[in-house]
Amino acid sequence: MIELSNLSRHYSMADTDVTVLQQLNLSVEATERVAIVGPSGSGKTTLLLILTGLESPSDGTVKVAQQSLTGMSPDQRADLRRKHIGIVFQSFHLIPTLTARENVALPLEIGGQRNSRKQALAMLDKVGLSARASHYPAQLSGGEQQRVAIARALVHEPELIVADEPTGNLDEHTGDRIMQLLFDLNRDHGTTLLLVTHDHKLAAHCDKTLQLGNGSLHEIDSAALARVQSSS
Ligand SMILES: Nc1ncnc2c1ncn2[C@@H]1O[C@H](COP(=O)(O)OP(=O)(O)OP(=O)(O)O)[C@@H](O)[C@H]1O
Ligand SMILES: [Mg+2]
Numbered sequence: 122m123i124e125l126s127n128l129s130r131h132y133s134m135a136d137t138d139v140t141v142l143q144q145l146n147l148s149v150e151a152t153e154r155v156a157i158v159g160p161s162g163s164g165k166t167t168l169l170l171i172l173t174g175l176e177s178p179s180d181g182t183v184k185v186a187q188q189s190l191t192g193m194s195p196d197q198r199a200d201l202r203r204k205h206i207g208i209v210f211q212s213f214h215l216i217p218t219l220t221a222r223e224n225v226a227l228p229l230e231i232g233g234q235r236n237s238r239k240q241a242l243a244m245l246d247k248v249g250l251s252a253r254a255s256h257y258p259a260q261l262s263g264g265e266q267q268r269v270a271i272a273r274a275l276v277h278e279p280e281l282i283v284a285d286e287p288t289g290n291l292d293e294h295t296g297d298r299i300m301q302l303l304f305d306l307n308r309d310h311g312t313t314l315l316l317v318t319h320d321h322k323l324a325a326h327c328d329k330t331l332q333l334g335n336g337s338l339h340e341i342d343s344a345a346l347a348r349v350q351s352s353s
Contacts, residue, residue, distance in 0.1 A: 122281055122313045123149040123172060128181035129336070130167055141167050143336030145181070151280070152311040154304070156324035158346065159333030165317045166211055168333065169283050172315075173208055174198035186280065203232060207274035209284035211317075213266045215258040215273075221245060221265075222254040225272045232277060244272040247302055249295065264290040271299060275306065281313045282306070288320050300326065321346065 130142040141164040149155050159165050170176040172183055174190045175198075183190040186205040190198060202208065215224050222241045229237035245251050248268040258266055267290045274282060282303065288296035300323055306312040316323060324330045330346050331338040 122151045124184040126182050129179045131179045145337045151313055154314040154327040156327040156330040157317045163333045205280050207279035207282045209271050209274045209287050211285035213270040217258050220255045221269045225276050228277045244276045248272045283315045285317045
């Protein structure tokens, strides 16, 4: 489902060159559940943006759903995202002038699906927000906005869900509910999950945990994960 090889990303600033990702390799099979951990600033969000085609690598290749992103036009990348990927952004990216329900319905409407409003409401119900369907993002709490963003990422039943700290703003009970929702999709539809998380419980539910450090990924076992968590 995901194949990254020799991926590098540098940012050129006025007086310095920052290397965020360096010779990074990642392979994720269809239906696999992978957690990515790493300290703040280690490049987790950058990695997700590159593998969803929202940013370009400085070097290396990106293949998602059997398609190479190299050489694709922005429209082709948008098309690939719309058809195959659900993305939960760290900063939500909800559209402020649309209600919760309209935000969730958007991917369906863009895809030309009928019944989008009804499906959007059903998905909001799954994240526990049917009572907030007509609220605008500014009228929602941070955790509620996060759940709208999750509903929007899941509503078109993508094969791959890429989520940046999906439980980061949620209390334990609500976080558990979202975790259940993600893993139910994996079990029932074979949805591949790539989750950036600081949540030990979420990582422990995955098939493997990869730690991002010095620009590349290394698999860590649960004991090492517990040490990372307790020191962060
Ligand atoms: N557009 C940019 N220009 C310059 N530097 C950038 C840019 N985007 C990200 N960086 C740098 O790349 C590094 C990695 O950022 P990134 O957002 O990927 O980290 P992260 O692991 O997601 O951190 P966090 O856990 O805090 O979300 C940071 O040091 C950041 O300053
Ligand atoms: Mg980040």
